[in-house]
Amino acid sequence: MAYKFVAGLEIHVQLKTKSKMFCSCPTEGPDTPNSRVCPICLGHPGTLPVINKEAVLMTLALGKAMNARINRVSKFHRKNYFYPDLPKGYQITQYDVPLIEDGVFVMITGKKVPIRRIHLEEDAAKSVHIGSSGRLTGSQQILLDFNRSGIPLAEIVTEPVFESPEEVAMFVEELQATLRYLGISDAMMENGQLRCDVNVSVEVDGKEGTRVEIKNMNSTKAIRQALSFEYERHVRAYEAGVQLQVETRTFDEQSGETKAMRRKETSEDYRYFPEPDLLELHVTDELMEEANKYNGSFHEAYKDALTWLGREKEARALALNKEQFSVFKALVTKGGDIKYVSRAVLIELPNMLSEEGKSWDQLNESHLSSIIDLLTQGKITMAVARELLWQTVRGNDPLEYARSHGLLNAGATDLEAVVADVLAKNPDVVEKYKKGNTNVLSFLVGQVMKQTKGTAKPDAVREVLIKRLSE
Numbered sequence: 001m002a003y004k005f006v007a008g009l010e011i012h013v014q015l016k017t018k019s020k021m022f023c024s025c026p027t028e029g030p031d032t033p034n035s036r037v038c039p040i041c042l043g044h045p046g047t048l049p050v051i052n053k054e055a056v057l058m059t060l061a062l063g064k065a066m067n068a069r070i071n072r073v074s075k076f077h078r079k080n081y082f083y084p085d086l087p088k089g090y091q092i093t094q095y096d097v098p099l100i101e102d103g104v105f106v107m108i109t110g111k112k113v114p115i116r117r118i119h120l121e122e123d124a125a126k127s128v129h130i131g132s133s134g135r136l137t138g139s140q141q142i143l144l145d146f147n148r149s150g151i152p153l154a155e156i157v158t159e160p161v162f163e164s165p166e167e168v169a170m171f172v173e174e175l176q177a178t179l180r181y182l183g184i185s186d187a188m189m190e191n192g193q194l195r196c197d198v199n200v201s202v203e204v205d206g207k208e209g210t211r212v213e214i215k216n217m218n219s220t221k222a223i224r225q226a227l228s229f230e231y232e233r234h235v236r237a238y239e240a241g242v243q244l245q246v247e248t249r250t251f252d253e254q255s256g257e258t259k260a261m262r263r264k265e266t267s268e269d270y271r272y273f274p275e276p277d278l279l280e281l282h283v284t285d286e287l288m289e290e291a292n293k294y295n296g297s298f299h300e301a302y303k304d305a306l307t308w309l310g311r312e313k314e315a316r317a318l319a320l321n322k323e324q325f326s327v328f329k330a331l332v333t334k335g336g337d338i339k340y341v342s343r344a345v346l347i348e349l350p351n352m353l354s355e356e357g358k359s360w361d362q363l364n365e366s367h368l369s370s371i372i373d374l375l376t377q378g379k380i381t382m383a384v385a386r387e388l389l390w391q392t393v394r395g396n397d398p399l400e401y402a403r404s405h406g407l408l409n410a411g412a413t414d415l416e417a418v419v420a421d422v423l424a425k426n427p428d429v430v431e432k433y434k435k436g437n438t439n440v441l442s443f444l445v446g447q448v449m450k451q452t453k454g455t456a457k458p459d460a461v462r463e464v465l466i467k468r469l470s471e
């Protein structure tokens with residue numbers, strides 16, 4: 001039998017507005033539970049919602065980025081269900097007329113992913129399960145934190161066009177980057193700012209398979225694992241002639257498996273009806289215009305990165321990391337040599353930042369730029385540049401450090417004298433070399449580099465050493 005992986009996505013994105021979707025409570029601030037709440041987001045009877053304009057603008061910007069149709073008049077509905085984290089007993093969302101429809105997301109591979117719709121809604125509160133497992137099952141208490149209640153969400157629904165777990169993961173990575181460049185969400189999966197539900201089925205000889213929804217994947221790595229596991233599970237069931245259930249499954253990161261969670265609700269279960277407390281949402285020309293302030297582009301970043309790096313895979317990796325990309329761009333724009341900028345930004349700094357527990361936005365760009373300048377002008381060696389990068393990452397001024405430690409004289413030290421000194425101090429090594437063991441040369445180069453504090457150029461050191469050793 002021929003099997004084919006098929007998947008479509010529903011992605012919830014927390015928009016980076018200052019206040020919540022239907023009230024003025026702040027979306028960020030102290031994490032003390034229930035410290036950012038009011039009668040509206042607590043769902044008290046008689047309160048009235050007011051639509052957050054910024055959330056609308058952000059969603060419009062996303063729609064524009066996906067070349068989508070923007071419905072100039074859209075509606076809000078009530079989606080009714082009971083759950084402790086939803087005290088109103090319904091969620092305000094959009095149903096038959098969403099803000100955005102029929103878009104296209106073009107992936108770096110060139111694949112065009114049709115976007116069925118993007119609608120606005122409010123987030124629910126967060127349930128905290130107290131107990132050994134941290135999950136509902138077996139927990140002694142459930143605590144509710146309403147800080148999240150009412151945070152604006154954009155729900156993005158794709159057509160089921162994904163053909164492999166890897167393709168799904170790559171799409172999510174590129175969507176994350178798109179949201180970050182636009183400046184409308186931080187889209188961190190581990191913080192729940194981007195939550196991805198995947199509808200998976202496996203076609204058998206061209207016939208549609210049983211559809212299952214997978215939830216709770218907190219990283220793109222988890223998406224790859226969960227979907228690969230699910231594909232294998234479906235294939236095994238079809239091979240064995242076992243009937244698969246239409247259901248919602250959750251991914252367990254520990255075991256790497258998906259587990260049955262509940263029967264999937266259909267839209268009839270939710271008794272949708274128009275939200276009587278809100279008027280229709282009218283998108284004016286002014287709003288359309290104002291939405292253009294969110295205009296950063298992942299694709300533009302990728303194009304730049306490709307020009308600098310030449311290789312698609314590396315360019316994609318750089319463009320996916322907005323902060324790293326912006327440091328790279330700043331250095332190149334200031335005239336830095338691509339070769340040195342690549343070495344510093346792609347190889348040295350990622351390790352240094354992770355070792356020091358710092359992030360890209362904590363780096364001082366003018367300090368970095370001066371290090372690249374010194375390299376480009378040949379005033380320092382790569383070894384010195386590394387030392388100066390460390391100083392920058394630690395928050396010190398690299399120029400000051402270089403001056404006070406005498407590191408600015410690449411090539412200016414009397415190399416001949418240092419080499420003579422090193423040879424004199426290591427007669428046994430010299431003898432080994434003369435007996436034909438040329439491997440010891442790198443030891444001698446290292447000694448010279450050490451004595452010159454890395455200011456000498458390794459090639460020059462090697463040259464002088466060979467010359468002196470052959471005398």
Ligand SMILES: [Zn+2]
Binds near residue numbers: 024039
């Ligand atoms: Zn509120």
